[in-house]
Amino acid sequence: MTPALLAIACLLAVTLCYSGLCAVSPFGTCRKCRGFGFALTTDRKGRPKRGKHCRRCDGHGKRIRLGRWLYNRGSRIHRAGTR
Known part of the structure; x- marks a missing residue:
């Protein structure tokens, strides 16, 4: 096998695995x-305590994966264009 074919096969395998992951589990951890949904801070004694609410995931602790976001956007554009 040539190195170019091997690289293409590896990229195809990674792409298929990631698309399968996005289909099975569309949300990943923030x-x-x-x-956690919040930042961990410590009090004056050094014990961990709940900090501020996470603005990125809105406190849910989960975010939509990039591949699933792209799939949702593409299907939304396709649906709007074929109406």
Whole structure:
């Protein structure tokens, strides 16, 4: 196998796996709050306590994956164009 064919096969495998992941689990954990929905802070004794509400995920701890967002946007455009 040539290196170019191998690279194309690897990219195709990664793309298929990611699209399968987006189909099975469209929401991933928020990278800012790590899925908690809020920031962790510490009190004066060093114990962790609940911090501010996460603005990125609106406190849910989950965000829509980029691939699922692109799929939703494409299907919405297609649906609006074929009406």
